[in-house]
Amino acid sequence: MEKFLRVAGRRVPPPAGALPSAEARAAMTRMANYLTRAPKGVFRYKSHEEANRDRDEWQLSAMLDKQTRG
Numbered sequence: 655m656e657k658f659l660r661v662a663g664r665r666v667p668p669p670a671g672a673l674p675s676a677e678a679r680a681a682m683t684r685m686a687n688y689l690t691r692a693p694k695g696v697f698r699y700k701s702h703e704e705a706n707r708d709r710d711e712w713q714l715s716a717m718l719d720k721q722t723r724g
Contacts, residue, residue, distance in 0.1 A: 691716040 668674075674682070691712035699705040 691719075 692709070697705070697708070699708075
């Protein structure tokens with residue numbers, strides 16, 4: 655059991671071996687199914703501008719897709 659000098663909030667860790675609740679499992683499933691527009695991999699750019707351009711392109715694509723799907 656870890657001891658911390660300061661604790662923010664009142665969350666208590668579950669006992670060892672306890673399974674997550676149905677609500678927690680549903681949240682994990684939603685997060686696992688989340689799709690991003692950025693392809694997986696390691697990217698190397700010559701400048702920050704190139705990296706920002708790709709990120710903006712992926713973000714715009716995701717926003718447009720979300721609008722068309724509802």
